[in-house]
Amino acid sequence: MVRPVSRRDCLALLGMTAALPTAVLAQQPNATRRLGVLSVIAGDEVIGQTRLAEALATHGWKEQDNLRVDWRSGAGDRARIARLADELIALKPDVLLALGTPSVEELRQRTTTIPIVFAVVTDPVSQGFVKNLAHPGGNITGFTDYDGPLAGKWLEMLTQVTPRVSRVFVVYNPATAPFAPLMLRTVEEAARTLHVTVEPAPIHDAAAIASLAARKEGGFLVLPDFFTMANRMQLLAAISEAHVPAVFWSRTFVDDGGLMSYSTDSAEQLRRAASYIDRILKGAQAADLPVQNPTKFELAINLRTARAIGVTVAPGLIALANDVIE
Secondary structure (H helix, E strand, C coil), X not given: CCCCCCHHHHHHHHHHHHCCCHHHHCCCCCCCEEEEEEECCCCCCCCCXXXXXXXXXXXXXXXXXXXXXXXXXXXXXXXXXXXXXXXXXXXXXXXXXEECHHHHXXXXXXXXXXXXXXXXXXXXXXXXXXXXXXXXXXXXXXXXXXXXXXXXXXXXXXXXXXXXXXXXXXXXXXXXXXXXXXXXXXXXHHHHHHCCEEEEEECCCHHHHHHHHHCCCCEEEECCCHHHHHCHHHHXXXXXXXXXXXXXXXXXXXXXXXXXEEEECHHHHHHHXXXXXXXXXXXXXXXXXXXXXXXXXXXXXXXXXXXXXXXXXXXXXXXXCCEEEC
């Protein structure tokens, strides 16, 4: 004889369902999951919202179907990023995507349980985001945008310009690039071999960017920093006024008129991050997913800019470029 299901039984079943771990709920085919994205800059820059949607779709996660994406953009403003981090945590997402170091810093202060996948982040071990690359531990993992020799390569590129650059100003915002001292050490080590004088040129806010135009003897090396990306048009204008060569951390600067860039492939970073988001939504633990260093780089050179500022880029460097703007 089949016993009828009582109201108490139904309530007990609902309670059991609510208590199920994420790994079990992930197997429910009709459940809509929630992804919170915190980007240091606007969603259409460097790593775009459209690219993210496309990358997630390859794993079967589609908005208006089985996934809701809440995207927040900090516009390079640290205080705004903090406020947006509060907003995202309040939405109780299943997983978070942090684009840029400030995003990781703000989110990790607010949760130790929601999984966080990061991209375009430098040296997560030294910054205390993970224990080590192979076994991150905790609730954070992701993909870095920098390997040790990269900063030295940027400096070397500037020495392959004629007239030769003998002094280089290294540009960054300490508030949004706390990892800058690590890169500066690498740049300074390379400078001794390349016989170049290196001078830090920190800029603390957008108003300070214009002062760079007065540095008319030498060249600029712009470190990875979402502040410089968010304010790149002012930065490019100041460098153009200085009439000196510059190398950048993202090809977006070259597309907008900068001379040269050597950088990770941002689209590849996004595809890889989407794969981790997929695995976590299906039950994997962030602590078990190793942090991965970049595997793909691209060199871009703008010869129109070279002609405009009266410099010549070494033919050997041009031959290595993935993209040359004529």
